[in-house]
Structure formats: C-alpha cells, structure tokens
Ligand SMILES: *[C@@H]1O[C@H](CO)[C@@H](O)[C@H](O)[C@H]1NC(C)=O
C-alpha cells in the first residue's frame with residue numbers, strides 16, 4: 001500500500017489528506033523515502049532504506065532515533081556520494097537534532113523552511129555544491145541551532161543580519177563560499193560564539209570594535225577576504241582566543257597592544273596583509289604561541305630579542321618583510337622550534353649556531369644579506385639535531401668559504417639550496433650521504449673541481465642545479481644512478497669530456513641543460529630513450545657527430561644545439577660526413593652504458609691518411625681492372641654455357657664406388673664423422689642434373705649418402721694449384737673442425753692427385769644471390785628475413801675469424817639459406833688450399849666476386865687480413881638491404897653500390913635506397929643504421945673497419961627490441 005508514487009502525491013498535493021487518510025503512517029519513514037526519491041544515490045548507500053519498513057530506527061544506514069520517542073534524531077550521510085537537490089522530505093523529520101550531509105554532491109539552494117526544524121542543533125552542509133544566497137530571514141526562527149557549517153559550497157550574497165538572532169550559536173563556519181558585503185553587525189551579539197570561520201570569501205569593510213563582546217570566542221578566521229583597516233583594540237578582549245587567522249586581507253597599521261592580553265593564543269597568523277611598523281616586543285609575552293606567521297607584510301626593524309621567550313614556539317615565519325639587523329642570539333632558547341623562515345628580509349650578520357643546534361626541520365634564510373662562512377655553525381651543530389633537518393635554504397645571501405663536508409652529516413635533508421652565494425670550494429664527496437635529498441641547488445657560486453662521482457648515490461634526487469660555477473672535469477658516469485632525476489642543469493661551467501651514455505638510464509628526465517661548457521665527443525645514441533625529455537640544451541660546447549635519432553631529438557629546438565661547430569645533421573643544417581658512422585660510436589658491449597669508451601678507430605685516421613690515399617688509388621685501379629675482367633669472364637661463361645655439357649665425366653668417378661680402405665692409387669676418402677656408406681652416391685656425381693652451381697674453385701653437386709642424408713660435393717677444378725696431399729689434408733682438417741650454426745659444415749674430403757672433392761653439409765634453401773636477384777615467384781624477403789640473414793652471416797663470419805680463418809670469398813652466392821631461413825656461410829677458407837696466397841691468383845679466383853673485393857687486394861704493400869672479409873660483408877649488407885647487385889652494369893655506365901648508398905646518405909635520401917620490393921615495410925631506425933654499418937665496413941682503410949665480433953654486437957644493438 002505504501003507505493004512511492006502515492007506517497008509523493010499525498011505529500012506534495014495534500015499533506016492534510018495524508019494525515020487524515022493514513023493516520024498510522026510514520027512521518028519519518030515517509031520523509032526519508034521522499035528525501036531518497038529526490039536525490040541520486042549512485043553507490044546505493046541508501047539501499048537499506050526500505051519503504052516497507054514501519055520504522056527507520058532499526059537498520060536504516062545513517063539514521064539514529066531517540067530511543068524514547070522512536071523518532072529520528074540524527075541523520076548523518078557524510079560522504080555518501082549523493083547528488084541532486086534536497087526536496088521537502090526532510091521537513092517531515094520534526095524531531096531531527098542533527099543533520100549532516102557533508103561531502104556529497106548536493107546542489108540547489110537552501111530554503112527558508114529549514115527553520116521549521118525547530119529541534120535542529122547541528123546543520124552541516126559543508127563540502128557540497130549548494131548555491132544561491134541564504135534567505136534574509138533564514139536565522140530568524142533558528143530555534144536551538146548550535147552549530148552551522150555551510151563551508152565549501154557555492155553560496156553567495158550577503159551573510160544575513162538575522163544571524164544575530166541565533167543566540168544559541170556556538171560555531172559558525174561559512175568558509176570557502178562566495179559571500180560578499182560587510183561582516184553582519186548582529187554577529188557581535190552572539191556572546192556564546194566559540195568558533196567563527198568566514199575564511200575564503202569576498203567580505204569587505206573593517207573588523208568592528210564589537211568583536212570585543214565575543215568573550216567566549218576561541219577561534220576566528222577571516223583569512224582570504226578583502227577586509228581593510230586596522231585590527232580593532234577590542235580584539236584584546238577576547239581573552240579565550242587560541243587561534244587568530246587574519247591572513248590574506250588588506251589590513252594595515254600596527255598590531256594593537258591590547259593583544260598582549262591574549263595569553264592563551266597559540267596560533268597567530270597575519271600573513272599577507274599590509275601590517276607595518278616594528279614587530280612589537282610584547283609578542284614575546286604570548287607564551288602559548290606555537291605558530292607565529294607575520295610573513296608578507298611590511299614589518300621593519302629587528303627580530304625582537306623577546307622571541308627568545310617563546311618556549312612553545314614551533315613555527316616562526318617572518319619572511320618577506322623589511323626586517324634588518326642580525327638574528328637574535330636569544331632565540332637559542334626556543335627549544336621547541338621546528339620551522340624557521342626569515343627569508344627575503346634585509347638581515348645581516350652571520351648565521352647563528354643555534355640554527356643548527358635546536359633540531360629544526362626547516363631553516364629558510366634565503367634572500368638576505370647574511371655573510372661569513374657556514375662552517376662554524378655547521379661544526380657546532382649537534383649530532384642528534386643533524387638528522388632532523390629536512391630543508392635548508394641559505395640561497396641569495398653573501399655567504400662565502402667552503403661548502404663544509406659536514407653537510408653530508410645532515411642525512412635527512414630533502415632540500416639543500418646554497419645557490420647564489422660566494423662559496424668557493426669543490427663539492428664535497430660527502431654530499432653522497434644525503435640519501436633523502438630531492439633538490440640540490442648549488443648554482444651561481446664559485447665552486448670548482450669536478451662533480452664528485454658520489455653524486456650517483458643520491459637516488460631520490462629530482463632536481464640538481466650546479467649551473468654558473470667553475471666546475472671542471474667530466475660528468476661522472478655515476479650520474480646515471482640518480483634514478484629520480486627530472487631536472488639537471490650543469491650549464492655555464494667548464495665541464496669537459498663526453499656526455500655519458502649512462503644518462504640514458506634517467507628515464508624520468510625532463511630538462512637537461514649542459515650549455516656553455518666544454519663537452520666533447522659524440523652524443524650517445526641511447527639518449528633517444530629519454531621519452532620524457534622536454535628540453536635538452538647542449539648549446540655552446542665542442543660536441544660532434546649526429547644527434548640521436550628519436551622523437552624528441554627530431555624536433556629539438558635549434559638553439560639548444562647551436563654553438564657546436566662539429567655537430568652535424570638536419571637540425572644544425574650541416575650534413576654529416578658519412579665516415580662518421582653512428583653505430584660505431586657505440587660501445588658494443590654496453591647496454592647498461594657503464595663505460596663511455598668509444599670504440600672508434602677514427603682517432604687514428606690522421607696517421608693513416610696517406611695509406612688511405614694509396615688504397616683509394618689502388619681501389620680505383622682495381623675497379624677498372626675488375627670491370628674489364630668481369631666483362632671478359634662473362635663472355636667466357638656465356639661461351640661455356642652454350643657448349644654442350646661434357647665436363648662431368650671425370651676420371652675419378654669410378655673410384656667412388658670403392659670403399660675408403662682401397663689403396664692410394666684410387667684415392668682416399670675421409671669423412672670427419674664416422675664412415676657412412678658412400679657407394680650409393682657415386683652415380684649422383686656423374687649426373688649433370690645434380691649440379692648445384694659453379695664457383696671460382698669448382699662445381700658443386702648434390703648427392704645422397706647411404707643413410708639418406710643429402711650432402712653437397714665440391715669438385716675442385718684448380719688441381720694444378722692444390723698443395724701436396726699432406727698440406728691439403730692439414731688445411732682441410734682444420735676447416736673440418738669449424739662448426740657453427742651459420743657456417744656450412746665441411747663433412748669430409750676425397751683426394752687423388754688428379755681429383756679433389758670436398759664434402760659439405762647440404763643446405764636446402766638455395767643461395768642468397770638467388771633469393772635477392774632471381775626471386776621468381778614474386779615473393780621476396782621481408783625486413784625481418786633480411787636482418788636475420790645479415791646477423792646470421794655476421795655471426796658465422798665472426799666465428800670463422802675467431803678460428804683464425806679468413807673467408808676470402810664472401811659474396812651473396814656463398815651465403816646459403818636453410819629450410820628455416822637461417823643463413824649459412826659457405827666456401828670459406830678455400831684460399832688456404834692454394835699453394836700460396838698469391839694476390840693475383842686470389843683475385844683471379846674470386847674475381848667473380850667483384851664489388852665484394854676489398855681495395856687492399858690491389859695493393860701489394862698492404863697486408864691482407866680478416867678485414868677484407870669485413871669489406872665484403874659491408875657490401876653484402878648493402879646488397880641485402882637495397883636488393884641491388886654490388887656492381888650493376890647499365891648500358892654505358894657501371895653503378896657501384898657502395899658509392900651509390902654513400903651518395904644517398906650524404907643527400908639525406910638514404911631511405912630511398914632500401915629495396916622497394918619491401919614496399920616501405922621496414923623500420924627506418926633499423927634500416928638506416930644497418931646501411932651506415934655497411935658503409936663503415938666498406939671503409940677504404942682496413943683498420944677503420946670494425947671487426948666481425950663488433951659488427952655482431954652493433955647489429956644486435958640496432959635491432960629494435
Ligand atoms: C560530483 O559530481 C561530479 C559530476 O557531476 C562528479 O564528477 C564527481 O565525481 C562527483 N563527486 C563525488 C564526491 O561524488
């Protein structure tokens with residue numbers, strides 16, 4: 001029967017009707033249900049309010065009843081997340097004494113009818129979004145209201161004069177609204193008032209003398225209004241006052257001496273007014289004071305000695321006045337002082353030693369004329385008080401001398417600001433002991449020496465400012481351990497050496513300023529990892545090379561990099577010399593960047609210049625000879641292929657059918673692992689269809705072993721050049737020992753004086769040359785495949801070099817791809833089988849590898865080392881990335897791949913070189929460094945090429961995670 005709509009109807013259309021129709025209905029249940037229906041309760045906090053219940057007194061959340069009358073006395077719904085407007089439902093709660101709806105989202109204005117709740121003693125509507133003005137007569141019938149809080153709403157208008165008729169009021173809190181106009185005169189007749197808070201409104205006018213009649217007042221806050229005039233003498237009559245907050249008004253004049261009677265006052269806050277004159281001596285008589293805040297006024301004269309009598313004082317703030325003289329020695333008696341702020345006055349003299357003896361937590365002395373050294377005061381500080389200091393700011397004074405290393409004993413310091421003084425020592429290593437430090441500012445002094453590496457112990461440091469000193473030395477690598485650092489300024493010093501790569505570990509870093517120093521070297525590429533960077537100023541140093549590639553550095557403000565003559569790249573509008581490679585400036589070992597050594601061989605380039613020139617000349621000659629040679633060779637090959645194939649009927653063929661134990665005449669077969677039945681293989685050797693390919697050293701055939709395993713057999717065609725049997729066997733056995741996933745394994749060999757065979761593991765996927773240049777089915781290698789091939793081949797080669805074997809014949813047709821797409825380097829070390837490493841023979845054997853051939857082959861004076869393979873590998877890299885042959889023959893032009901890529905890099909168009917069969921699906925931040933690596937590997941001077949182990953490391957660094 002208690003249907004909600006029905007209830008609504010009755011209450012709002014005909015209250016009398018309700019009573020007459022259902023005399024048994026409980027007004028409280030009705031009132032609360034209607035209240036609930038009017039508001040929103042998104043968290044369902046009021047779900048226990050059930051309209052079927054006959055009484056709300058038992059288990060309705062927030063409701064309390066008077067046990068005798070069984071009527072609702074308290075309704076406390078603080079922080080229930082309620083929103084909407086207060087309806088008239090609550091007016092049914094005739095016996096309500098306490099209504100507290102604080103910390104909700106309620107809106108609308110409050111209506112006069114509230115006054116009908118004649119039993120109401122406590123009304124708390126604070127922290128909602130109520131608005132509108134309070135009706136003028138709101139308080140006329142306020143019955144027995146003791147406490148009203150409308151704090152932190154959006155009420156506006158004048159505070160009604162009727163407030164004065166609420167003679168029972170003890171607490172009024174209208175703080176945090178938009179009340180304007182004068183303080184209501186009626187207020188001063190409320191002799192029972194104990195607490196008055198009108199703070200954070202827009203009240204104006206003067207504080208009337210009448211305030212003196214509030215002789216029960218314990219706390220008054222008129223903070224943050226627009227009150228003017230003087231503090232009335234009457235204030236001194238409120239003898240019970242404990243807390244006075246008149247801050248942030250427009251009050252002026254001196255403080256009335258009547259206030260010295262307020263001996264119970266423990267909180268006196270007059271901040272940010274226009275009070276002037278000397279700080280009265282009598283303040284020292286307010287013995288209960290715990291907080292005294294006179295800051296941001298116009299007080300002049302000295303800090304009175306009488307402050308020494310304030311034994312309870314915990315916080316003293318007289319900052320931003322016009323105080324002069326020195327700090328009173330008498331204050332050494334303020335045994336409870338915790339926070340001491342005299343900053344921004346005109347105080348002079350030394351820092352008294354009591355400052356570091358009393359166990360203060362905050363010492364703020366900045367912006368005065370304090371002088372002398374801080375040493376003595378520090379030295380006299382007491383052990384147990386040192387650990388209490390959290391904040392020390394002595395900036396903008398005239399302090400001089402050393403920064404005492406005792407500063408490290410203040411182990412709890414969170415902020416240390418000694419900037420803008422004349423300290424002239426080096427930074428003591430003991431700063432590293434201030435483990436809680438979050439701000440360190442020593443800027444604008446005359447500090448010298450280098451930054452101690454102990455700075456890396458400051459794990460909580462957010463901000464480090466050392467700018468405008470005379471600091472030298474390197475930036476310590478340990479700075480990378482300051483993991484919380486957000487802002488770092490070392491500008492305007494004389495710091496040398498490189499920017500440490502360890503900086504890249506400071507992932508929170510937003511602002512870094514290294515400008516106006518003498519920093520040298522390249523900028524570590526890893527800095528691109530600093531994703532939070534907003535400003536990175538390295539202007540006016542001696543840095544060189546390219547900026548790291550990355551989102552921030554691509555859009556860096558040119559003024560942040562100016563004044564570095566050797567810096568290059570688009571931002572500084574200077575093209576980078578291509579031999580100044582990016583990958584090489586990395587330490588291949590360091591992902592954690594603990595060392596900054598740069599494995600560049602370019603430092604040596606001056607000495608080698610002449611050799612380099614020779615090589616360049618030789619190389620030019622080699623290319624010309626090579627082009628002629630290859631043309632001749634091509635003609636020959638064409639002639640050969642047009643002849644019918646006859647060559648395969650080789651004489652040793654029959655020998656194969658014999659077992660390995662047959663006599664020497666018929667040859668010797670050695671398999672390195674066991675002795676498989678080889679006889680079934682014989683026919684395959686005779687079968688031209690089984691030919692896999694031909695190279696400088698002979699033709700290769702596929703055949704099957706007895707166990708069904710495929711092998712590739714290379715028939716060496718250069719028998720006249722082959723060494724004696726012993727030499728041959730020794731070399732082949734050495735090659736047979738080489739085992740690596742990226743190397744085609746040599747499984748065995750066969751030897752007769754007229755026929756030599758090498759037996760290799762068979763690799764199913766064909767060679768890289770075919771994949772790159774003869775891709776028939778239109779499918780092509782993805783970037784991932786290509787990178788994998790480059791990396792695998794590099795690993796294979798690196799392993800060879802570790803075994804002291806030079807490949808001599810690296811080219812794409814010697815890279816085989818297995819069934820899983822893994823590359824395997826083939827045909828290595830065969831030059832060892834030649835009687836001697838004759839350059840002419842070598843280059844004639846491998847002339848088909850033109851374009852891969854290192855220039856030193858053409859120079860008799862330069863020793864051939866494994867670096868010739870690195871050259872070939874460089875070409876291979878370029879070939880794999882661009883999909884172009886090392887040398888392409890146009891109609892009447894020869895395009896040398898490495899020159900083309902180098903040219904494109906200089907023109908900033910290197911990305912266009914990437915094989916367009918990938919249709920742009922490649923990460924530029926891998927492809928470009930890889931191409932640069934390729935170019936470095938093809939340096940003319942062998943010693944400028946990295947070794948293969950480095951190449952592997954660099955490639956792994958380049959690969960994006
Ligand atoms: C108050 O309401 C606003 C939107 O109307 C909402 O964003 C906010 O979270 C609410 N606050 C509370 C305490 O419920």
Ligand SMILES: *[C@@H]1O[C@H](CO)[C@@H](O)[C@H](O)[C@H]1NC(C)=O
Pocket residue numbers: 126127149151152173174175195196197219221
């Ligand atoms: C007035 O209310 C605000 C908000 O609830 C509170 O922060 C302040 O302390 C109150 N003032 C007094 C004097 O209790």
Ligand SMILES: *[C@@H]1O[C@H](CO)[C@@H](O)[C@H](O)[C@H]1NC(C)=O
Pocket residue numbers: 274276277298300
């Ligand atoms: C501060 O006081 C001085 C005299 O002590 C006076 O000349 C000056 O006008 C005052 N300044 C303000 C802003 O009241």
Ligand SMILES: *[C@@H]1O[C@H](CO)[C@@H](O)[C@H](O)[C@H]1NC(C)=O
Pocket residue numbers: 587588589597599
């Ligand atoms: C890199 O690491 C290897 C072995 O860990 C070491 O031998 C080599 O010196 C390191 N190179 C550099 C430049 O630190």
